[in-house]
Amino acid sequence: MRSALPNGGSDPFTQMGGSGFTAPSASTYQNFTNSSLFKEDIRSSGEKSNDMDFVRGVLEEDVGRRNSSVFSHFYRPNLETNADIIHIKMLRNNTFVTVTDSKGNVKCKATSGSLPDLKGGRKMSNYTADATAENIGRRAKAMGLKSVVVKVNGFTHFKKKRKAIVAFRDGFTNSRSDLNPIVYIEDTTRKAHNGCRLPRKRRV
Numbered sequence: 162m163r164s165a166l167p168n169g170g171s172d173p174f175t176q177m178g179g180s181g182f183t184a185p186s187a188s189t190y191q192n193f194t195n196s197s198l199f200k201e202d203i204r205s206s207g208e209k210s211n212d213m214d215f216v217r218g219v220l221e222e223d224v225g226r227r228n229s230s231v232f233s234h235f236y237r238p239n240l241e242t243n244a245d246i247i248h249i250k251m252l253r254n255n256t257f258v259t260v261t262d263s264k265g266n267v268k269c270k271a272t273s274g275s276l277p278d279l280k281g282g283r284k285m286s287n288y289t290a291d292a293t294a295e296n297i298g299r300r301a302k303a304m305g306l307k308s309v310v311v312k313v314n315g316f317t318h319f320k321k322k323r324k325a326i327v328a329f330r331d332g333f334t335n336s337r338s339d340l341n342p343i344v345y346i347e348d349t350t351r352k353a354h355n356g357c358r359l360p361r362k363r364r365v
Contacts, residue, residue, distance in 0.1 A: 244308045244344055247301070249294060249325050251315030256290040256325070258297040260306075268304065271297050290321060291328035298332025301342070306333075310345045322348070 243263035250257040259270040273289040276296060301309065311329065313322045326346065333342050 244310045245301075245306050247297065247309050247311045247329060249290075249311065249313045249315075249322070249329075251290055251313070251317050251321065251325065256293045258293050258329075260297060260301055260304075260309075269297070269300050271300075290325045294325040294329040295332035298329040299335070301329075302333045302335070302339075306342060308344045309342045310347065311343055312347045312349050314349045316350060319348075 245268070246261050246263070248257075248259040248261065250259075256273045257270070258272075260268045262268060271293055273293050276292060278292070311326055313325065315322065326343070330341060330343060333339065
C-alpha cells in the first residue's frame, strides 16, 4: 500500500527502518487523505464507511479548536520528523500497549495485568483495553511525545479497537488546549486470503 500517489508524488509515510514512519507535513497529509488511493485502500481493507469517518474524525477533531479558520491542527511548526508508534495488541484475555520510536526501540509498555486495578480475572473485562490505553496515553504525555502513529492489532470488532484509540487520545489530551497527537491510524491485523486449511470441525 506504500506505492506512489496518483499525482506522481511519493507516499508521505515512508519507511524509516524497523517499523517506523515519518510524520507528514500539513499539506502533504491533507493531499494524501483526499487522494483516490487513500479512499481505495480504505474500501479494499473491508472497513465500513462509519469506521473511515471515525478515523478522519480522530485525526481532524482539533480543527474547530483553533481560533483561526485558516490553520488546522495539522499545521504544527514543531512537528517531530519521526513520529513515535503506539502498538495496541488486543487478545481475548489481555491487552498489550507498547510505545516505540521510529526505529522500534521500546520507550514504555503496559498490559492489562500490570495495572493494579486489573489484576487476575479483572483483566478479562470489557474496559481493560480502554484503561490500559488511557494509562499509556498519560505516560506518553509525561514523556513529552508530540506526534504518534497508532497501530492496532487483534481479531476483534472495530468498535473495541475504536474505544482503545479514543481512550489513548483522552489520556493524552487531558485538557481542551492539548493537541491531538495522533497523525495516522493503521490496522495491522493479518487476514487469511484462503491460506492454511482450517482444522476439521468437531462432529456433534
